[in-house]
Amino acid sequence: MEKKTWIRPQAEVQIFVANEYVAACGDSGTHYKFICDAGSRWSSYNVYLNGPDNLPGTSDDIPWTKNRGTSFSPCGEPHEADVNSDFQSGYMYERGWGGSDSGRRIDVIVWTNGGTNTHCTKELDINSWFTTRS
Amino acid sequence: MEKPSEISERKYKANPNFLLREIGGECVLVPVGDAGVFDNSLISLNDSFGFLWKFFQDSHTVSQAVDAVLAQYSCSKSEAERDIANFVNQSLGYNLIQEEM
Numbered sequence: 001m002e003k004k005t006w007i008r009p010q011a012e013v014q015i016f017v018a019n020e021y022v023a024a025c026g027d028s029g030t031h032y033k034f035i036c037d038a039g040s041r042w043s044s045y046n047v048y049l050n051g052p053d054n055l056p057g058t059s060d061d062i063p064w065t066k067n068r069g070t071s072f073s074p075c076g077e078p079h080e081a082d083v084n085s086d087f088q089s090g091y092m093y094e095r096g097w098g099g100s101d102s103g104r105r106i107d108v109i110v111w112t113n114g115g116t117n118t119h120c121t122k123e124l125d126i127n128s129w130f131t132t133r134s
Numbered sequence: 135m136e137k138p139s140e141i142s143e144r145k146y147k148a149n150p151n152f153l154l155r156e157i158g159g160e161c162v163l164v165p166v167g168d169a170g171v172f173d174n175s176l177i178s179l180n181d182s183f184g185f186l187w188k189f190f191q192d193s194h195t196v197s198q199a200v201d202a203v204l205a206q207y208s209c210s211k212s213e214a215e216r217d218i219a220n221f222v223n224q225s226l227g228y229n230l231i232q233e234e235m
Contacts, residue, residue: 006209008217009183011163015175 032085036075038092038108038120044071045092046101047118049110056091056107064090064110065118071095072118079111079119086112092120145234146222147193152177152230154187163187163230170229182207186221193234196222 039045051060065071072092081087090110096102108120151167161184163177179187182203189202196218203214225231 003206003208004181006203006207006213006217007180007182009186009221010180011183012178013172013175014178017174 032082032087033078033080034109034111034119034121034123035078036111036119036121038106038122039072039074039094041074041076044073044095045106045120046095046099047072047090047092047108047110047120049088049090054089056089056105061090064112068118070118071099072120074120081111081113086114088112090120143195143197145193145195146190146226146231147234148187148190148231149229154179154184161187172228182217183221186218190231 045065046063047065048056049062049064050056051058051062053060088110089107091105091107093101093105094103106122108122111119111121113119151169152163152165152172155162155164161179161181163172163179165172165175165177169175185203185206186199189199194202196215199218200211200214203209203218204211207214222231226233
């Protein structure tokens with residue numbers, strides 16, 4: 001049998017370094033998935049945003065839909081929004097006679113989609129929402 | 135530093151935290167488990183290193199490794215003894231192989 005040529009044993013180490021722009025995603029690119037399902041599709045609601053004190057029913061609350069001249073009805077559709085989107089705690093009342101608040105207060109989380117729309121969900125524990133990463 | 139004749143009768147075995155794989159015709163050690171300084175790395179081996187790695191998958195002495203090399207490779211006994219002793223000493227230092235008690 002022909003013998004192979006002996007070369008002293010050598011090893012080359014290739015070290016992999018994490019690309020911080022890829023590995024360190026953090027929350028950037030994480031999306032919340034939620035359903036706009038607060039209230040009844042056959043009713044319309046006045047939506048308020050909790051003010052700086054983050055308490056419902058206080059004087060610093062913002063009449064969100066009234067200020068926009070609109071009302072809210074749940075679309076029932078799922079939405080995805082970046083975790084850094086404008087999610088705010090708020091509440092809503094069913095619109096009664098003349099557009100006044102009626103019935104009991106319904107606490108919700110409001111997503112305004114950059115101030116362009118109103119979507120409300122009853123699931124108040126944002127940490128329980130499904131997330132996806134982009 | 136130990137002389138080859140002092141370590142020739144001790145038994146050594148390859149660290150099971152490194153797996154030998156052939157990738158693209160090249161022998162590569164892939165660290166698994168506790169790989170110490172070799173975490174997040176691959177170790178490419180030349181033919182001689184790969185031969186010794188496979189040989190030390192079972193517990194062997196340096197003397198036995200020298201005999202195995204001389205049976206497969208064209209080299210002098212002194213050259214094989216020197217290179218294998220260096221291989222063992224350096225591999226011990228990096229915990230690539232371990233001395234069997």
